[in-house]
Amino acid sequence: KQEVTQIPAALSVPEGENLVLNCSFTDSAIYNLQWFRQDPGKGLTSLLLIQSSQREQTSGRLNASLDKSSGRSTLYIAASQPGDSATYLCAVDYSSASKIIFGSGTRLSIRP
Amino acid sequence: EAQVTQNPRYLITVTGKKLTVTCSQNMNHEYMSWYRQDPGLGLRQIYYSMNVEVTDKGDVPEGYKVSRKEKRNFPLILESPSPNQTSLYFCASSTGVDTQYFGPGTRLTVL
Numbered sequence: 001k002q003e004v005t006q007i008p009a010a011l012s013v014p015e016g017e018n019l020v021l022n023c024s025f026t027d028s029a030i031y032n033l034q035w036f037r038q039d040p041g042k043g044l045t046s047l048l049l050i051q052s053s054q055r056e057q058t059s060g061r062l063n064a065s066l067d068k069s070s071g072r073s074t075l076y077i078a079a080s081q082p083g084d085s086a087t088y089l090c091a092v093d094y095s096s097a098s099k100i101i102f103g104s105g106t107r108l109s110i111r112p
Numbered sequence: 113e114a115q116v117t118q119n120p121r122y123l124i125t126v127t128g129k130k131l132t133v134t135c136s137q138n139m140n141h142e143y144m145s146w147y148r149q150d151p152g153l154g155l156r157q158i159y160y161s162m163n164v165e166v167t168d169k170g171d172v173p174e175g176y177k178v179s180r181k182e183k184r185n186f187p188l189i190l191e192s193p194s195p196n197q198t199s200l201y202f203c204a205s206s207t208g209v210d211t212q213y214f215g216p217g218t219r220l221t222v223l
């Protein structure tokens with residue numbers, strides 16, 4: 001069964017710290033992997049998309065890596081800020097937008 | 113502005129009363145999907161569509177119907193809603209090879 005797991009479910013760190021969020025998936029035959037941010041009561045905002053042939057993607061203070069062989073992806077956030085507080089979701093696409101499985105998310109809180 | 117819109121944003125209804133949640137995108141995307149989000153269960157795919165008149169079931173299709181008569185619209189139909197369909201619903205669209213764009217969500221309560 002294809003599953004996507006995000007650990008920890010919640011994380012609280014002081015402002016300014018660098019942090020890593022983890023995503024693991026059971027089936028490595030992925031099409032791409034996407035990281036999203038969700039604010040309370042709001043929709044999902046795409047942060048980074050990594051195609052299956054790529055190893056990492058960067059956008060500003062965010063860096064996402066992909067290791068298909070081990071079934072893992074990480075989202076690295078540098079110099080965290082209170083505005084980064086949100087739930088971060090990992091989504092694995094197994095068939096070109098037809099079969100997408102989400103992790104349950106990591107709820108991140110950045111303490112001022 | 114590129115966007116996915118959903119209506120209504122909030123809906124309270126009663127068991128058995130048919131309802132439709134509309135979804136529209138202005139990016140000429142081929143792929144569209146519906147998800148539901150429940151505490152502890154995350155987002156689960158209900159139905160998806162690869163193009164006009166082409167739809168298929170996701171992981172939790174029971175109790176839902178969809179149609180794709182036009183490329184921009186992908187309505188979600190609940191023929192006879194039940195309380196276990198109380199949830200937060202999201203519509204999404206993409207080209208199939210790139211970023212998924214999500215709508216703002218529809219919070220549905222079935223009494």
